[in-house]
Amino acid sequence: MQYIDNVIFLILLVAGFGLFTKSLLKIYRNIQLGREINRSDNKSERWETMARVAMGQSKMVKRPVAGILHLFVYVGFIIINIELVEIVVDGIFGTHRFLSSILGHSFYSFFTATLEVLALLVIIGVVVFFIRRNFYGVKRLTMKELFGWPKHDANWILIIEFALMIAFLKMNTADWVLQQRGLLPEHGSFPISSTLLGPIFSNFSDGFLFFTEKAAWWFHFVGILFFMNYLYYSKHLHIILAFPSTWYANLEKKGKFNNLESVTKEIKLMMDPNADPYAAPAEGAEADVPSKFGAEDIFDLNRVQLLNAYSCTECGRCTSVCPANITGKKLSPRLILMKTRDRLEEVGKNIDKNGKFVDDGKKLLNDYVTKEELWACTTCNACTEACPILLDPLSIIFEMRRFLVMEQSAAPQELNLMMTNVENNAAPWQYNQADRLNWAND
Amino acid sequence: MDFTIKTMAEYAAEGKAPEVLFWVGCAGSFDDRAKKITKAFCKILNKIGVEFGVLGQEESCTGDPAKRAGNEFVFQMMALTNIEVLNAYEVKKIVTACPHCFNTLKNEYPSLGGHFEVVHHTQFLKKLMEEGRLKIEGGAFKGKKITFHDPCYLGRANNEYEAPRILLEKLDAELVEMKRCKTNGLCCGAGGAQMFKEPEKGNKDINIERTEEALSFEPKVIATGCPFCNTMMTDGVKHFNKNEEVAVKDIVELLAEAEDL
Ligand code: SF4
Ligand code: SF4
Numbered sequence: 199m200q201y202i203d204n205v206i207f208l209i210l211l212v213a214g215f216g217l218f219t220k221s222l223l224k225i226y227r228n229i230q231l232g233r234e235i236n237r238s239d240n241k242s243e244r245w246e247t248m249a250r251v252a253m254g255q256s257k258m259v260k261r262p263v264a265g266i267l268h269l270f271v272y273v274g275f276i277i278i279n280i281e282l283v284e285i286v287v288d289g290i291f292g293t294h295r296f297l298s299s300i301l302g303h304s305f306y307s308f309f310t311a312t313l314e315v316l317a318l319l320v321i322i323g324v325v326v327f328f329i330r331r332n333f334y335g336v337k338r339l340t341m342k343e344l345f346g347w348p349k350h351d352a353n354w355i356l357i358i359e360f361a362l363m364i365a366f367l368k369m370n371t372a373d374w375v376l377q378q379r380g381l382l383p384e385h386g387s388f389p390i391s392s393t394l395l396g397p398i399f400s401n402f403s404d405g406f407l408f409f410t411e412k413a414a415w416w417f418h419f420v421g422i423l424f425f426m427n428y429l430y431y432s433k434h435l436h437i438i439l440a441f442p443s444t445w446y447a448n449l450e451k452k453g454k455f456n457n458l459e460s461v462t463k464e465i466k467l468m469m470d471p472n473a474d475p476y477a478a479p480a481e482g483a484e485a486d487v488p489s490k491f492g493a494e495d496i497f498d499l500n501r502v503q504l505l506n507a508y509s510c511t512e513c514g515r516c517t518s519v520c521p522a523n524i525t526g527k528k529l530s531p532r533l534i535l536m537k538t539r540d541r542l543e544e545v546g547k548n549i550d551k552n553g554k555f556v557d558d559g560k561k562l563l564n565d566y567v568t569k570e571e572l573w574a575c576t577t578c579n580a581c582t583e584a585c586p587i588l589l590d591p592l593s594i595i596f597e598m599r600r601f602l603v604m605e606q607s608a609a610p611q612e613l614n615l616m617m618t619n620v621e622n623n624a625a626p627w628q629y630n631q632a633d634r635l636n637w638a639n640d
Numbered sequence: 641m642d643f644t645i646k647t648m649a650e651y652a653a654e655g656k657a658p659e660v661l662f663w664v665g666c667a668g669s670f671d672d673r674a675k676k677i678t679k680a681f682c683k684i685l686n687k688i689g690v691e692f693g694v695l696g697q698e699e700s701c702t703g704d705p706a707k708r709a710g711n712e713f714v715f716q717m718m719a720l721t722n723i724e725v726l727n728a729y730e731v732k733k734i735v736t737a738c739p740h741c742f743n744t745l746k747n748e749y750p751s752l753g754g755h756f757e758v759v760h761h762t763q764f765l766k767k768l769m770e771e772g773r774l775k776i777e778g779g780a781f782k783g784k785k786i787t788f789h790d791p792c793y794l795g796r797a798n799n800e801y802e803a804p805r806i807l808l809e810k811l812d813a814e815l816v817e818m819k820r821c822k823t824n825g826l827c828c829g830a831g832g833a834q835m836f837k838e839p840e841k842g843n844k845d846i847n848i849e850r851t852e853e854a855l856s857f858e859p860k861v862i863a864t865g866c867p868f869c870n871t872m873m874t875d876g877v878k879h880f881n882k883n884e885e886v887a888v889k890d891i892v893e894l895l896a897e898a899e900d901l
């Protein structure tokens with residue numbers, strides 16, 4: 199029976215990682231539902247961008263308070279990962295503080311002390327975040343669009359992280375007291391737990407301390423597995439997907455919107471005086487024409503846009519700078535991404551159930567995103583500038599507008615008038631092209 | 641105008657090509673307010689002796705508003721026609737006073753076959769100043785409070801924040817920055833084809849929000865670098881009944897006034 203701990207540990211470990219892998223594969227499958235897009239150019243710039251924005255958090259410091267606190271919590275997340283190495287080895291082989299045997303006494307002390315300080319910073323970070331989010335009223339964090347799951351989700355994550363860090367410190371304190379009593383070999387240095395919890399723990403019995411140490415260790419381990427698997431249901435997927443999202447980010451000038459090649463071909467044909475309008479289309483020509491212009495549903499969006507939808511942190515930095523949103527219009531770039539993700543998840547579940555997508559009579563456009571939202575966008579790029587992980591809600595808005603205009607001719611009347619003018623008079627207003635130079639003689 | 645504006649066709653007939661093509665744009669050609677910006681810019685060019693041509697009747701809309709509204713067909717129809725004309729005159733360099741034209745010509749025409757060096761008028765004048773061809777003295781604006789509203793399609797869309805400011809600094813005015821400026825600049829509400837339609841329902845119009853911010857500094861002038869921003873801010877200033885005290889002026893208008901042109 200002496201190996202029972204190790205066996206339970208292994209089972210949990212495999213199950214935890216197995217489930218996590220399954221979620222990741224599902225996300226990958228769902229993202230593949232989108233259109234292909236080539237974003238593999240400029241590799242070195244892409245790696246650099248990812249390192250700077252995702253790892254270096256260069257855009258977070260624009261809001262210093264949130265930026266620094268986020269840095270604490272982010273670094274804390276990395277500790278959890280380093281810790282995990284030790285936990286896994288100890289768990290499988292029944293060792294105690296395995297890393298001390300390879301890091302050497304003084305370096306291991308330095309290592310554990312650093313983790314302790316970082317754990318404290320994480321605790322400070324999550325506590326302040328919790329207060330900010332729930333009691334302090336930062337507008338972008340308390341908007342109506344976050345009511346329900348998004349709000350609970352955010353709080354749950356903070357609570358889990360808090361609990362994990364407390365368990366970590368409890369474990370260390372119990373260990374430290376036992377080391378003081380000569381009941382455990384002396385490994386590591388615990389400046390935070392020995393001062394914060396040490397005085398209390400010194401009153402406890404040996405047995406209780408051993409139990410606490412073990413319990414906290416297990417809690418920490420199961421907690422990490424739980425946290426990992428919880429990610430799939432949470433906006434906190436960004437801790438993983440921020441990396442590919444920044445790698446695949448749009449590197450072009452923000453003002454440059456893509457030109458549809460299929461349209462170019464058609465117009466060139468129209469403008470070519472030698473083209474035979476009745477000629478049968480060349481073999482294979484049909485295949486280049488997309489089935490649709492613009493986007494009506496997630497299938498018409500590209501894979502980077504779908505990846506963006508999964509990566510969105512719902513932080514609302516985009517919405518808080520959106521001129522339409524600021525002036526009370528219905529548009530919220532954050533909500534555009536949240537709705538895209540919701541629809542994508544719905545389609546994913548549909549596929550899980552039926553083996554393939556069975557039409558459910560719904561579309562991203564209209565069932566999730568309304569025209570009113572879409573037409574309020576000034577294409578100002580404030581949202582894309584503000585996003586700390588370079589997401590691009592504007593591109594989704596723009597593709598849906600294309601669908602409305604080119605597939606459904608459903609633009610607001612005034613815009614139809616403008617477009618007709620451009621087409622017929624070569625100006626958005628009803629002036630004669632022949633009068634273009636009149637200003638010179640005024 | 642007290643000098644003649646020459647078209648590209650006229651230059652071609654003489655077998656010559658001007659230093660630069662001035663792309664006037666729809667607003668600059670037809671809108672009464674924007675025409676003043678067009679003329680101010682021409683006066684400056686004329687004063688320094690920059691040879692420039694315009695397309696005149698051969699110019700059409702770049703297609704920007706159609707594109708932003710989602711109509712790729714109309715956009716590309718305009719773009720391909722314009723590119724044909726520009727290429728026929730072998731145009732190398734284009735300057736424009738409209739950030740929307742600037743952005744479209746610069747970023748969206750190349751993949752359709754239009755490769756030109758495109759600059760915004762503020763960039764063009766900044767360069768001339770650095771070369772010593774353009775001299776600016778404070779004149780009428782010395783010590784006056786000016787605030788500059790960043791056009792989205794010059795700023796965030798193309799990362800140009802400095803050229804307009806460098807020119808404004810030369811006026812020896814007191815330049816005050818709004819809280820939302822440069823990368824954080826707030827849109828005037830006209831972009832993305834919003835200029836041509838009523839805004840969606842909300843509690844305020846965007847240009848009102850923006851003008852409010854600008855007016856909170858009690859400037860003498862709100863400087864703009866885009867004919868659409870100019871209209872939006874002018875309307876905003878009228879909304880607050882401040883049009884007697886506060887002027888909304890394009891940077892080239894300020895420069896022309898400083899030089900008494
Ligand atoms: S680009 Fe559109 S969605 Fe983004 S901030 Fe501007 S108006 Fe809002
Ligand atoms: S799109 Fe970016 S800025 Fe907007 S909520 Fe998502 S993560 Fe935040």
